[in-house]
Amino acid sequence: MSDLFASAGLEKEAPRPLADRLRPAKLSDVVGQDHLLGVGAPLRRMLDGGRLSSLILWGPPGVGKTTIARLLAVDAKLEFEQISAIFSGVADLRKVFERAKARRAAGKGTLLFVDEIHRFNKAQQDGFLPHVEAGVITLVGATTENPSFELNAALLSRAQVYTLKRLDDDAIEKLLKRAEAEEGRDLPLTDEAREVLRNMADGDGRFSLNLAEEVFAEPVGRTPIEPKELASIIQRRAPIYDKGQESHYNLASALQKSIRGSDVDAALYWAARMLVGGEDPRFILRRLVVIASEDIGNADPQALPLAIAAKDSFEFLGQPEGEIAIGQLVAYLGSAPKSNRSHIAFKQAKAVARETGSLAPPPHAMNAPTKLMKSLGYSEGYVYDHNTEDGFAGLNYFPPDMSREKFYEPTQFGFDKEIAKRLEYWERKRRDKD
Template sequence: MSNLFEAAGMDEGAPRPLADRLRPKVLEEVVGQEHLIGPKGPLGRMLAQGHLSSVIFWGPPGTGKTTIARLLADRVGLHFEPMSAIFSGVADLKKIFEAARGRRSTGKGTLLFVDEIHRFNRAQQDSFLPVMEDGTVTLVGATTENPSFELNAALLSRAQVLVLNRLDDAALEELLSRAEAFYGESLPLTEDARASLRAMADGDGRYALNLAEEVHALRAVEPMDTAALITAVQRRAPLYDKGREGHYNLVSALHKSIRGSDCDAALYWLARMLVGGEEPLYIARRLVRAAIEDIGLADPEAVHQALAAKDVFDFLGAPEGELALAQATIYLATAPKSNAAYAAFGAAKRSARDTGSVAPPAHILNAPTKLMKELGYGAGYEYDHDAPQAFSGQDYFPEEVGRQEFYQPVERGFEREIGKRLAYWRKLREEREA
C-alpha cells in the first residue's frame, strides 16, 4: 500500500507544508505528551522494555498521534504501515495482513497505524483481532472519538487506550519557536497577536504551524496586532464542535457546574455552548434533566423553572430567549441539591429486577368478580381516608419481598419537610405493628 504522504502528493519532490517539514524526527522532539512518552509514561515504559503492545491513541486533532506512531515503529524496529479508515475497506485490510504475515516469516514485525479507526464498522474492527492475537501486527489506532462508544469491546480488551492531551500554551509556543528557527526570523506578530494565534490553534499543533506558515508568507513589514492577524488569516478558534467529543465535554461541564452549585461556572459553560452554536433545545433538555436528577424534591420548583425556560425560548427565540436559559441555569445552580429521588428509583429498579414477577399482596388487589373475591382479593383492605390521620399503615409490598426503604430524603430544602412526614408515618406504622 502506498505511503499516505505520497498518496497526498507530499513525496520529497513535492511542496510540503510547514507542519510536515517540522515533523519530529525522534520521540524526544514530540511536545505536549510527556505523560505518555516520558520515562514514567506507558509508552516510555514499553520502550524501556523493548516491547510495544497494541494501543489506541485517543485525542483531538494535531496532537501528534500519527507522528508518535511512526517514531514508535522506528524505535522498536517495526515496519510502519499507515492506513486511513476513511479510504480503506476489507480488501485493503486483507492485503495489509497478508503482507504483514510475509514480513513476519522473515523476522520483521509490522506496526499497523490506522487513522480514524472508529470509522471502521464492527465487522471490520473484528478483523483485527486474530492478527493482533498471533502477533502478525502491532496495532496503533488513532481516533478523535471516545473509544468506549465507537470501538468494539473485544478490540478494546486487546489494546491499551492512551489519551493524548490537547497542546497547552507552552507546547504551542515551542512549535512557533521551531517555525521561527526554520525560517531564520521571527514571525511578524505583537505579543498579544502571538497569544491570539495560539488561542486560534485551540490545542492543535498542526493548525498552529499552518497559521504560522500563513503569517510568514504575508511578509508583513511591521508586527501585526490581533485585529490585523484575524483579518489576515480570516479565521478564529473553533470554540465548539457540537457533533463530536467537545459537545459532550461542554454539556458535562455545564451539568456538573450546576450540580456543584457554581452558578458562575455554569453560566460560562452555557455561554460557551451557545456561542459555539449548540441547539438551545438540547441545552434546555439538559437543564430539565439536572433539575430532576440533582435537585429533585429539595426544590420542586426547579423542574418548572427549567421547563419554563424551554417555553420562553420557543416563544422569544434568540437572542432574547437565551436569557431564559441563563435564568434557569442560575436557579438550578443556586437551588438546594438532592439526588435522593434519582437514587431511590435506581434502587427500586434493582429490586424489581431481582424479585421478578412477584404478585402484589391480595388485600390491595381489586376483586371485580366473585371468584376473585373467593380467592381473597381485596380482603382486609383499609381505605386510608377513613383511617386516623388518613394513614392506615398497611403494608403494600409483596410478602416475599418485605418492606424496603428506597427513598432517603436529605436535610436540605423541601426534602427536609418530606423527611418529617416519612418519619411520622414510620412512627404510626410501628405503633400499628406493635
C-alpha cells in the same frame, strides 16, 4: 518523510505545508506528551525494554497521534502500515493482513496504524483480534472519542489505552519557534498577538502551525501584527470548522437555536457548515431528532416521524444523496410551530417522581392475575373505560397518598392548541364524574 512524498508522486522540492515540514523525525522531538514519551514514561519504558504491545492513542486532534505511531514503528524496527477507518473497508484490511503475514514469514514485523479506529463497527473491530493475538500485527489505533464507549471490550482487553494531552502554552510556543527557525525569520507579531495566536490554537499543534503559516504569508518586512488585525487575518484564511474541537459543539448549538428561533435559512446554513466541515451526518441527524421532540414537540407531531424518516433515508442512501433528506428535515423543523411543553412536563414529572419515592399505584390501576393479589385488593374498583357510556370512567390514577399534579400545559401554537382542547375536555369530564 521524503519517501511519503515520493510514494505520492511528489518531488522533494514540491511545496509542503509548514506542519508537514516540521513533523518530528524522532520521538524526543514530540512536544507536549512527556507523560508518555519522557524518560521513565510508559511508552519510553516499553521501547527501552525492546518490546511494543498493541495500544490505543486517545486524544484531541493535532496532538501527534499519527506522528507518534510512525516513530514508534521506527524505534521498534517495524514496517509501518496506515489506514483510516473512514475510508477503508474489509477488502483494505484483508490486503493489509496479507502483507503483514508475508512480512512475518520473512522475519519482519508490522505496526498497523488505524486512524479514527472508533469509526469501525463491532465486526470490523473484532476482525483485528486474531491477527493481534497471533502476532501478525502490532495494532496502534488513534481516536478522538472515549475508547470506553466507542471500542469493543474484547479489543480494549488486548490493547493498552494511552491518553494524549492538549498542547499547553509552552508546547505551542516551542512549535512556533521551530516554525520561525524553518522559515528563517520571526513571526511578524507583537507579544500580545503572539499570545492570542497561541490561545487560538486551543491546544492543537497542527492548527497552531497552520495559523503561523497564514501569518508568514503576510508581506516580508511589514509592521508587527496587532491582535485585532491578527483576528481579521485568521478569520479570513484559517479553517472554520474542526469536528473534534469546540466549534463542533458551537455549530451544533447554532443549528438548534436557529431552528428553535424559526430562522430556517440560518438553520440550513449551520447544517451546511457542519457537513462541509466534515461532520458525521449521523451526529447532525441525532441532534435533529432531539430537536423534533424537545423544540417542536406536539405543536407538530409529524416532526419526530419525519426526523426518523430522514435518519433512515440517510442510512439507506448514504452520501451525497442522503444529505438531501437532512436539508428537507432542517427546513421543515425550522418552519414548524414550536412547543417544548411536553419536554418540560416530563422533566417536572421526573422531579416529582424523585421526591415521592416508591408510592404504590391505586388498587384499581393494578392487575390481579392471582387469587392472592385479588384478595389483597388489587384491581378493586377498576372500571373499564370502553364499557362506559361515554368511554371515560374518570378514575384517578395518581397514588392514593399523593394529590393530583398538573404537569402538561400545551401552548396555543400548532397542534398544541388542539391537544389543549382535548385536555380541557377530559378535565371537565373528570370534574363531572367527581
